[in-house]
Amino acid sequence: MGQENAESPYEVRSSGELGRYLAAARDLSPDDLVLTERPLVFGPKAMPDPEASVPCVGCYKPVYTDVGERCPKCGWPVCSGYCPGLKDPRHHGVECHILSARPDCVLNDMANYYRHDALLPLRCALLQTVDPDKWKKLLEMQSHMECRIPGTEAYDEANEFIVEYLMNHFIAKLDNDTKKKYLPEISAALIHRMCGIIATNALEIRLPEGAELLALYTNTCIMEHSCIPNTKHTFTQTAKNKDELYKITVKVAIPIEKGYHISTMYSHALWGTQARRQHLKDTKYFACRCQRCSDPTELGTFLSAMKCLGDGYACDGIHLPEDPLDDETEWACNKCRIKIDNSQVNMLISQMGEEVDNVQMMGGSPIMLENLLCRLSTYLHPNHYHLYSIKHSLVQLYGRQPGYTTQEILDKKIKMCRDLINITKKLDPGNARLSLYNAVLQHELHSALVMKSQKANIDGTQVKDENLKSLLVEAKAALNVALSALKDDLEETSGKKLYEVILKSKMEFERLCQKKNVTC
Template sequence: MKKADRGKLDVLNLNLVLCFIKARTSEELGRYLIAARDLAPGDLVLTERPLVFGPKATVVPEATMPCVGCYRPVPTDVGERCAKCGWPVCSGNCPGLTDPRHHGAECVILSARPECVLDNMPDYYRHDALLPLRCALLQSTAPELWTKLSEMQSHMECRSPGTDAYDEANEFIVEYLMNNFINKLDEETKKKYLPEMSAEHLHVFCGIIDTNALEIRLLEGTELLALYTNTCIMEHSCIPNTKHTFSHVTKDRNDFFKITVKVVVPVLKGNHITTMYSHALWGTQARRQHLKDTKYFACRCERCADPTELGTYISAMKCLGDGDSICDGIHLPEDPLDDETDWACNKCSVKVNGSQVLMLISQMAEEIEAVEMMGGTIQMWEDLLCRLSMFLHPNHYHLFSIKHSLLQLYGRQAGYTSDEILNRKIKMCKDLIDITKKLDPGNARLSLYMAVLQHELHSALVMIVKKANGEGKPLDDLKPLISEAKTAINGALDSLKDDMEEIAGKKLFAVINENKKDFDKYCKKKKINV
């Protein structure tokens, strides 16, 4: 996805806004995009249809699997099956079953193993193998797209036999497709649909997918992976200046999953157009390792190069002193672009080895995951917050995660609605909103987080207003809080304006919008003008 898509840029297919952006090439970055003029938030960068797409395996495949025609979740053990190949479908009349962009072409290949089973179905029906198969089928269904696919970067030089990426792809994708389907095809069928096909080809497709694919969440909850010929040349940055969305409901079926990329923060002429291929709420160590493992490049963006991560200190550790004296300083990496760097205190001479920091952070991540698995009560989260706060800066991303869980529980459970708790919740919301704005000022990656934080801030403020007014405090004295609550909920809805086609964004918007209606009714009833 970075490091050089060497293929020629198909300008006719790339729907760039005329004179807005230009494609460039460098030895370090390969192809990338720059602004041809000053760009403002909302300006369109590009739109394009997917080259090919396919479903990911569901989170709990024992319960539901995606229909191979439309990707709607269907019951795993009692759902209908495709009459030809036996794979789970929503209905035998699903239009996608005969559409070559969906199941139409692959069904011929999957029919080489016509048996249906009810045991060990997640391994028998491997939906994560369908996208590599669909890539292979482009050579017969859409030769012009096959050519574009062949030009995409696979990073096979980093995926040789013996590497985790190669061995995993070999076991779960390549051998699965070759042994169960492709090797069972008669020569006529293979020549017609897969004239160029071998295990090596499938490994290349797996590399292309791992390097370039974008994730699409459907309204029903299913996730797809899709490849875009031109979007993939966009440069990564941990402070992205664009946001991408996908079309789910269209008049033209060919426009399903079309991507739209828009600017979210001002971009000056000549500056690079960037997106993000990692998680904005991970620390620098975690982000850079993820990018090296999956995209095969070492990020050197402004955030990664800054030990404080844009002044958020989201990876910072507390200094515990040298054993003889206590220190209230903080540990930061001396050189965050060096994986082996020491972490130095900003107030004393104590240093900590980077590998020790990584081990400690990994252990803490496991503790957080364990609490999540157990349901995460307020008491459990508070105990964990207290324990980890002994070692981490208050803004650390592990503490961010814990606080984000806590503030959604405060004010909603019996025994946790006092003014003290609500004021604690308000402070947490404001602290996390401040961090989120610094890390993602354009809501490119953290819009759902921001919406939740602003909504929870609104809820706490309204609860305080209602309690205070019920105890006799005049509403005129509470107008600043009411005004702040209105600003917060409007901000929450605004944060979701580009997330309405995804199930999480749509559901969250509905909840927040209902609360806004309740707030407006309250203000009208109390004759509050804000």
């Protein structure tokens, strides 16, 4: 057992099952600082549509492929030949010597010719000469190479798209002096190990202009996973001191008792248990057994629950997994005890997920979303994560789209918001992972309550003073919760924009209260 220092809020411990992990050195409260550290190394991910734009290798600003400039030495796309990151060793400064082994430029098939996902493994390997201390720390990180063997999807993908790409196009073309200077130790096996370290430990950073980075951190990577994380992390994206760029700050989200494990989350909080556990097995090589995964009801949210699927006769019961930690578990109805195979449930949920994704990608209109919600509600518990996704989209359309501002629609929106807020609070009480979801729901609840306060009742009468105040008091509380939920998200573009929208709503609300002469 080790401790960072006498004042540190955490201790580094180890166990046979978990390896190294962090534990609270004392009782910790929300917003207490756990740790802050600079990245060992970072690099860009490929853009969603690399044929349209790619990240500049010096500053990661998206560059349009058909007009973008090229690095004068290696030919990779850049925002400008004067980009300061081109000479910075933390960015493009050193890798450029390796990438220059293939100086040709192309405009076609950009995604395969300029593989930005290969840059971080290369930067990792370059640490051996760029910063030997960081290289030593990097090699201490878990790579799970025992699971990433030839024939596995992880190994074969890394081999085809990263290892062979780097070895054949660049490293094999280096002269001995360059190789000795920058990569004294290099092989396909070493690059595979770098890929394993990245897959196991890297954190994603979303940049303001749309690009994404992956970064590795020495101490943060020791934190274990939990589907109920007790910390939240943020990244410094604007810094006067360039060495502070992408520094991570980890704060307590919910109280942590002394000796209790400090955790983060490596999956999506709004996925059901089977989806989360499968993702963790595929990417992190462990089977989560946390409190949420162990509970068939997922902390009473019923986020994965199905309605009774009895053959020929379905009662009004709920189908839940008998043992959610067993991949082959049967699902039993809590009333009629009819059981169904896990494979049947997986097939249904997968098909429904595709339908939800398709409608969302098409920009789902209210009628499309309502039809899908009605159809899937035949099979799914009202709180199921597929229905959560649909409802979260609907509440942002109700009260805003023409034809969807009636009293009846507003009442429906208010109920949906309250229901989704209740689920969100149970899954993420400290706003560690769902702060933006929570803020949107609280803001939409506020909006609907304010609209309702200004509408006449269905019978044509005006809202009574006591009812008016009740609506506005709840609306004000929702606004304050929304702003509070976003307090740690202001470095990210999406969080900052949402915060500004809600602040504007707050000013409009205060003017409304003055006009109505209501004190909330």
